[in-house]
Every structure is written in C-alpha cells, then in structure tokens.
Amino acid sequence: MFRIGIVGTGVMGGFHAASWARTPAEVVGVLSLDRDQAQAVANYVNCQVYDDLDALIHDVDVIDVCTPTDTHHEIVLRAAAAGKQIVCEKPLARTYTEGREIIEACEKAGVKLLVGQVVRFFPEYALAKSVVEAGKIGQVGVIRLKRVGFQPSRNPNWFADFDRSGGVILDLMIHDFDYARWVAGDVESVFARNVRSNQANTMDDYCLAILKHKSGAISHVEGAWAYPAPLFRTALEIAGDGGLIEHPAGSSVPLEIHLDQLPDGSRPNPGVPTSPLLDDPYVLEIQHFYEILSGANIPLRITGADALAALQIALAAVQSAQTGKRVKIEEVA
Amino acid sequence: MRIGIMSFAHLHALSYVHHLGHMADIELVGVADDDAARGQRYAGQYGLKYFDTYEALLAEKLDAVVICSENAYHHRLTVMAAEAGAHVLCEKPLMTSIEEGKAMLAACEKADVKLMTAFPMRFNAPTIEGRKVVTSGSLGKIYGCSTTNQGKMPRDVSWFTNKKLAGGGALTDHTVHVADLLRWYLGCEVVEVFAESNAILNSDFKPEVETGGIVMLKFENGTFATIDCSWSKPPFYPTWGGVTMELVGETGVLSVNAFKQTIAVYSHETDRPSWPFWGSDSDGGMINEFLTSVRENRQPAVTGYDGFKAAEIALAAHRSVEIGQPVSLPLQG
Incomplete structure (x- = not known):
C-alpha cells in the first residue's frame, strides 16, 4: 500500500484527495500555505496536516503536487531527490527549462513522474x-x-x-x-x-x-x-x-x-x-496512476x-x- | 426591370433565378454561359431564352445582370456588363486577384452602374439580430471572435477544386462570407491575416486545392478573429454545412448559429438523418436589396467594395500560407 502526501489543498488538491480515497493507497498527510484549507481536506480523508515539506516527503512513498504552477519545480525536485514517486498537476512547470529539469531529476532519481493532464x-x-x-x-x-x-x-x-x-x-x-x-x-x-x-x-x-x-x-x-x-x-x-x-x-x-x-x-x-459519471475523470486518472505505481503492465497514458x-x-x-x-x-x- | 443571367457555373444562380422569377416588374430576359450545354440545360429548366454569347445577351438593353460564373471570370463578365450599362450582382468571391478587383470597381464606377456582391449572410435573420447585439454595445469591447463557415466539398461541380478557375479551394470559397460579416459587425477593417491550410480532407477526391484551413484576422480596433473555412463536413452530413460566430466581449458573449433553424428528419428513403432548414430565406432579401438599390438609385447595402475587401482577405490568407507568417493589409496588387 502506498502512502500519499498531497502538497497544495486547493480545488485540485481536494479532487486528488477524494480520488486517492477510491484506491487502496492512503493519504497520510497534506500540506498547504492555507492551514484551514489543509485541515478541511485532512478531515475529509482522515490524515495529518504537515507544516514542513521535508517531513511530509520523509513520511510518504508518493508526493502529489497540487500547488500553483511556479512552485512545481522546487517541490518535485526535493521529493525526487528523496527518491519519492511523483504525481504532479498540470502544467508540468511554468517554464520549459523547469519542465526539462523536472523530467531529468525524476529520471536520475529513478522515480515515476505522473502528470495530471486529466482531459x-x-x-x-x-x-x-x-x-x-x-x-x-x-x-x-x-x-x-x-x-x-x-x-x-x-x-x-x-x-x-x-x-x-x-x-x-x-x-x-x-x-x-x-x-x-x-x-x-x-x-x-x-x-x-x-x-x-x-x-x-x-x-x-x-x-x-x-x-x-x-x-x-x-x-x-x-x-x-x-x-x-x-x-x-x-x-x-x-x-x-x-x-x-x-x-x-x-x-x-x-x-x-x-x-x-x-x-x-x-x-x-x-x-x-x-x-454524472460513476467514476469522474479525476478518479479515473488517479486510479490509473495507482496502477502504474503498483507496477501494472499497462501503458502510461501520459x-x-x-x-x-x-x-x-x-x-x-x-x-x-x-x-x-x-x-x-x-x-x- | 430587364435582367440577364451570366453563367450558371455557380449553382446559387438557381436560387437567384427562382426568386427573380417570382418578383413583380422583373423580366428575365435570358441566359448566356461559356458552357453552352450548361447554359442551355438551365435555360430550358426555367423556360428562359438562351443566348449564344454574352455580347448577344448584353445587347438586349438589360437593366441588370446576375453573374454566377467561375470565380476567375467574374472580372471579365463584370467589366462587360458595366460597359453595356447593366447593374451587376456578382457571386462571391468577387475576384481572384487584386488587379481584377480594382478593375471591376473602376469599370462599374466609370459606367455609373451598381456593383453588389452576393453576400446573402447579410440578409440571414439570426446574423442580422446578432449584429444588433454587437452594435448596441452590450458585449462591451469585443476581444475576439471564433467563427466557422464549414461545409461539404463541392464534389459535383468540378471548377470549385480547379485552382485556375476558382482561385483556390476552401480558403477562397469559405473565408469571404464570415470575413464580410465580421467587417460588418465590427465596423472596421482587417489589418493583418494569418492562415494555415492543408489538403487532407476529401483526399479520395485528389483535390489540387486546399480542403481545410483556418484563418486568423486582426482588425484595426485590436479585435482578433478566426475563421474555420474547411470543407470538413462529410458527403453524408445531414446538412450542407453552416455558419457560426462566437464573439467574446468585455461584458458578455454572443453565439450566432446562422443555420440552426432546422428540423431533424429520419427517412427510410435516405437511410440517414437530414436537417432541412425552416428559417427565413436570405437569398430573397439579398435579391430584393439589389433590385431596390437599382430602383432607388442608391448604393446597395453590400457593395462591390465590401466584396473586394472580403476577397482581399482570402487572397492574403493564401499569401500567408505561402510565407508562413501574417500578411499586412491592404495587399499591394
């Protein structure tokens, strides 16, 4: 079972938290600049609110990045360097260089990079x-x-x-x-x-x-x-x-x-x-990422x-x- | 009023003849056509006299002519008619080069005859209503417009896909209607044109012209607009195509679908749905405006210059495709 840490608890962080709840993975921590918002998501999935990114990275297998676009680069690089699997909201990064560095860092660390191009x-x-x-x-x-x-x-x-x-x-x-x-x-x-x-x-x-x-x-x-x-x-x-x-x-x-x-x-x-759909697209996306993380022999859709x-x-x-x-x-x- | 039909190359002529035939005080004097078999066929169908040459038709002291020839012949026929003192309603696109267009405008001005471009969309009830919304100012400043004039490729009439006779394919055939509507809605001119095109659609037909295209216009007031002019409706589509415009403004959005007034018919006879149109007939309004402008001796609501400016946009679109960058207007001849 994977332990998930969600960084950023805005609209996407909330969707991802609800979607992880539809997989065998467990959201063990959330972190946000808005502590009240983080607490609301934590209450929903019954997990802990973290204040320190490195502490969250330390405690999980997967970091799910749902923060504003310009912060993706720094968070992904820190989590990848710690050997954690990465889920990252779209757009991958704010600049092309940042995007390339994210890919290189994940390759170098040997971790998966799963980007939420949910369409x-x-x-x-x-x-x-x-x-x-x-x-x-x-x-x-x-x-x-x-x-x-x-x-x-x-x-x-x-x-x-x-x-x-x-x-x-x-x-x-x-x-x-x-x-x-x-x-x-x-x-x-x-x-x-x-x-x-x-x-x-x-x-x-x-x-x-x-x-x-x-x-x-x-x-x-x-x-x-x-x-x-x-x-x-x-x-x-x-x-x-x-x-x-x-x-x-x-x-x-x-x-x-x-x-x-x-x-x-x-x-x-x-x-x-x-x-209405029985499984909304975010659930389908996160379930697909869960399967990939689990080593299922299926092509990665994105x-x-x-x-x-x-x-x-x-x-x-x-x-x-x-x-x-x-x-x-x-x-x- | 004595009226002659110059060429049945463009089958809009059938609708124009139908309307003229039902109008009081109109005498349809006859038909001439470069293609004698074609001219005789339609003359016979409508009980009209066929003339062997355009000269013979024009010698009949006509008040006005309707020109529905191949695009490349608009110039020659318009100049002939003007010199014979006949007012001209000319099918779109007005010309296939800037030089032709300038000569047509000059000939009609010199002969003091009206030149109207056949833009029936100006007489389409939904587009008229849409313009009222725009000119009322309720949308605020218009940021941009996304428009389409898509259709089936004209497969039965071979000159439409002949580069020399038509002047181009989808970019030539379908850009001018909406280009004219946008000039009319926004009340200003286009200063720059960009276009991409290809010949992928209808490839079974091996067309020598483009069959798909998207044009981007920039108006002098800063508004930008795209026109999808593709022949992208398959031969079995339930209707011929359509015209849509979505205008996005500071304080609102307007969507116009000029041919949405249809019913859906599912018939065993055709084995597929069809969408016959029940909205108001725009061709009748256009013909009526032409005749009224002649009677009242005033400029028609859609002038030769309007046709020139719209066709200039289509010519610029072709030039943009050639050079791969936007082209500034006015085009130098």
Whole structure:
C-alpha cells in the first residue's frame, strides 16, 4: 500500500484527495500555505496536516503536487531527490527549462513522474481518441477544441498573476494542446492571439491559437477566462478524410435541474448542467496512476515527455501572442 | 426591370433565378454561359431564352445582370456588363486577384452602374439580430471572435477544386462570407491575416486545392478573429454545412448559429438523418436589396467594395500560407 502526501489543498488538491480515497493507497498527510484549507481536506480523508515539506516527503512513498504552477519545480525536485514517486498537476512547470529539469531529476532519481493532464481521462475525449485510433475517420485534417469559462477566483488569486500561472494559455489551454498532440501527433508551429486585462477587478484572458502538426493536420484551440459566470463550456470536433467526430458544447448533458429554490431556501445557481459519471475523470486518472505505481503492465497514458511537449506548445502560443509571429516549436527550448 | 443571367457555373444562380422569377416588374430576359450545354440545360429548366454569347445577351438593353460564373471570370463578365450599362450582382468571391478587383470597381464606377456582391449572410435573420447585439454595445469591447463557415466539398461541380478557375479551394470559397460579416459587425477593417491550410480532407477526391484551413484576422480596433473555412463536413452530413460566430466581449458573449433553424428528419428513403432548414430565406432579401438599390438609385447595402475587401482577405490568407507568417493589409496588387 502506498502512502500519499498531497502538497497544495486547493480545488485540485481536494479532487486528488477524494480520488486517492477510491484506491487502496492512503493519504497520510497534506500540506498547504492555507492551514484551514489543509485541515478541511485532512478531515475529509482522515490524515495529518504537515507544516514542513521535508517531513511530509520523509513520511510518504508518493508526493502529489497540487500547488500553483511556479512552485512545481522546487517541490518535485526535493521529493525526487528523496527518491519519492511523483504525481504532479498540470502544467508540468511554468517554464520549459523547469519542465526539462523536472523530467531529468525524476529520471536520475529513478522515480515515476505522473502528470495530471486529466482531459486524457475524460470519457468523451478518450472515446474520440479511440475512434480516431481505430481509423474510423481516416487521416486527421482539422481539429477544433474549445475550453471557455469564467475567471477562477481564489484568495490570493495566483491564477491572475501571469508570472505564476501563465494565464489561460498555460493553465487552461494546455489541456487541449495536449489533447491535439495526443490525437494528431507532434506540433510543428503555433500562431496565437491573446487579450489579457490586468485590472484590479477583472482578469479576462482570451486566446485563439492555430497549431500546425508535423502530420499536416491543423488544430484550432480556444481558451477563455472571460465568459460570464457560471458559464463553462468545452467542445471538440475532429475532421478526417474518412469522417467527422462532433461533440458540441453542452451536447451531452443528461440532466437539467430547475428549482425555485434549494432546500436551504437559497437561490439555485442557474445554468450549471450536470453530466454524472460513476467514476469522474479525476478518479479515473488517479486510479490509473495507482496502477502504474503498483507496477501494472499497462501503458502510461501520459508520460513526462508528453506533459513537457504540451507545455512547449503552450509556451510557443504565449510567445506567438506576444510577438505576433508564427513560432516554430523548437524556438521554445 | 430587364435582367440577364451570366453563367450558371455557380449553382446559387438557381436560387437567384427562382426568386427573380417570382418578383413583380422583373423580366428575365435570358441566359448566356461559356458552357453552352450548361447554359442551355438551365435555360430550358426555367423556360428562359438562351443566348449564344454574352455580347448577344448584353445587347438586349438589360437593366441588370446576375453573374454566377467561375470565380476567375467574374472580372471579365463584370467589366462587360458595366460597359453595356447593366447593374451587376456578382457571386462571391468577387475576384481572384487584386488587379481584377480594382478593375471591376473602376469599370462599374466609370459606367455609373451598381456593383453588389452576393453576400446573402447579410440578409440571414439570426446574423442580422446578432449584429444588433454587437452594435448596441452590450458585449462591451469585443476581444475576439471564433467563427466557422464549414461545409461539404463541392464534389459535383468540378471548377470549385480547379485552382485556375476558382482561385483556390476552401480558403477562397469559405473565408469571404464570415470575413464580410465580421467587417460588418465590427465596423472596421482587417489589418493583418494569418492562415494555415492543408489538403487532407476529401483526399479520395485528389483535390489540387486546399480542403481545410483556418484563418486568423486582426482588425484595426485590436479585435482578433478566426475563421474555420474547411470543407470538413462529410458527403453524408445531414446538412450542407453552416455558419457560426462566437464573439467574446468585455461584458458578455454572443453565439450566432446562422443555420440552426432546422428540423431533424429520419427517412427510410435516405437511410440517414437530414436537417432541412425552416428559417427565413436570405437569398430573397439579398435579391430584393439589389433590385431596390437599382430602383432607388442608391448604393446597395453590400457593395462591390465590401466584396473586394472580403476577397482581399482570402487572397492574403493564401499569401500567408505561402510565407508562413501574417500578411499586412491592404495587399499591394
């Protein structure tokens, strides 16, 4: 049985804790700058709150990094140096160099690196990928991927700090950059345009990107933290020379709930559709990581190199949006 | 009003003839076509007189002509009609080179005849309503737009995939409609164009032109927009294709789906679903505007210049694909 230590207990830390509870592994400790938040997660999974990272690393087999992006590098390197297995939220790192060093450190230490590119575990995305893989739509020509929503609000809001999060391009669009590459192979160049407001009360961040794959395929990727809350939409479309896969936004919502008021008398949040699954994608992801950690003879669905390649595409999009030029992927190194 | 049809190469001519045939005070004088068999076939179908040459048709003292030739012949036919003193409604894209377009505008100006570009999307009820939302200012400043004008590849009409006659493939055929709508919505011009394209889709057809493409525009007000112009709908898709626009602004988001007003039909006859359209007919509105502008001796709502600017964007998209970087507008002839 593995002992898990979770670093960072925000939304992702909470999801991971709940997902580890669906495996034979045991979360033995959590650590966060926000001690109250850490305590809440600890209460949920019945574990200890740690204040010292090295103490947590010492006591576990696996460190699960769910902290802000710019801190991944330091935490992973410390845990890997101590010989611990690594689970790390996406994006792998804030810079390409940091990402490469994470991979090198894990290789050198002989520990596994499992990156939470969770979209590969969303059943609709995995199904579309398998339909492509089975040759049912022929050679992939044009892909459209959309992931748009409202501004994440945290206190303090590290998402709003581009130097920490990389904005919507690194934090949100990386899901679809990874997915596009998973479906259509390596990317050759990226062209992107982006608008980001950095006023006190708004952090609207919107980007459109065009990827050219080495296969010749083109991907169109949209990402937004600019839609009115609580709107959050994803969509995917893959066109091949032998067919087409469509999954438009909101097309697979099996439940719509409309209430005058909630049992506690409050007004319900409008417009939040629900697509229930017996195992949500985070559970599927963590269960897959558990199997890999256990030495199961199955292919790892997302390698460290995949996560680094997704980061490289995202950084190329950032660079293109800044320079207004098409960026060849090897320019990001 | 005496009207002639110059060429049935573009099958939109069938719809235009249908509408003209039902209008009061309209005399459909006849048809001429480079392809005599084609011209005679459709002339026979609609009970119209066939003229052996365009000169013979234009000698009939026409008030106006509708030009539905191959793209490469728009220039020659428009100049002929203008010199004969006939007002011109010309199918899109207006031209296949900047020189042609400039000559067309000059010829119509010199002859003092109207030149209208056939952009029926300007008369589509949902797009008209969408423009009201944008110009009302309720979206705030528009950050960007993600748009599509996808369709089936025109397989039955061979010139669409002939580089010389069409001027290009999907980039030429499908960029101009939405480019025009965006100019109309945003009320300003495009200053830069980037595009990627490929010829993967419909590879069974061995097309000599691009069949997939995504264009990125930058407007002078800073708004950026993508247009997916791909022929990505398979031959058995339930409808011909469609036009969608999602505009993301500072204070809201607008999604327009111009052809969503359909019903779904599942018929044993076709063995697959079809989505017939029940929304308002935009071709009728367009023809009516052309005739009214002639009667009232005023500029049509969609001018030759609008067609020129939209076609310039498609030409710039081709140039961008060649050089792999964005291209500045206006294009130098």
